[in-house]
Amino acid sequence: MTKNVERGRRGEEIAADYLEGVGYRILRRNWRCRQGEIDIVAAEGDAVVVVEVKTRYGHGAGHPLEAVTPAKLARLRLLAGAWLLENAEAAGRSIQIDVIGITLRPDGSHELLHFEQVSA
Known part of the structure; x- marks a missing residue:
């Protein structure tokens, strides 16, 4: 497993735990389609x-949120529609x-x- 994949999985675990802790219910993780x-x-x-x-x-390469561009938000809207079509x-x-x-810190x-609600 590459360092980037490992970092991404760790971040997704942290995010899922956080979301459940604030009352969200996780329906799916890493849902894929052609898009x-x-x-x-x-x-x-x-x-x-x-x-x-x-x-x-x-933050040497910028804050993680800087990677979410308008193009990425447009792709997420497309993916949300695809998920809805597949989940009646x-x-x-x-x-x-x-x-x-x-942001992961060296001390763990x-x-x-x-x-x-960053995009409608």
């Missing part, structure tokens, strides 16, 4: 939440896109920032 992948699909109230997780070691039980539920940025701790 790409959704890191986490969760439910919060009546909403289906598509969560993009970005994880970095430090979610029909009629609102959809939101959240982004979680995680981390910083987590969660931005809700």
Whole structure:
């Protein structure tokens, strides 16, 4: 497993634990289709939440949230639609896109920032 894959998996674990801790219910992790992948699909109230997780070691290459560009948000909207088409039980539920940025520190701790409803 490459260092990038390992870092991404660790970040997704941290994000999933955080989301469950604040009341989200995880529906799927690493859902894939031809257009790409959704890191986490969760439910919060009546909403289906598509969560993009970005994880970095430090801020040398910029804050993790800087990697979520307008093009990435457009792709997430496309992926959210594809997920809804494939999961009929979610029909009629609102959809939101959240982004979680995680910075891993050398001492094993981390910083987590969660931005809700970043794209309609």
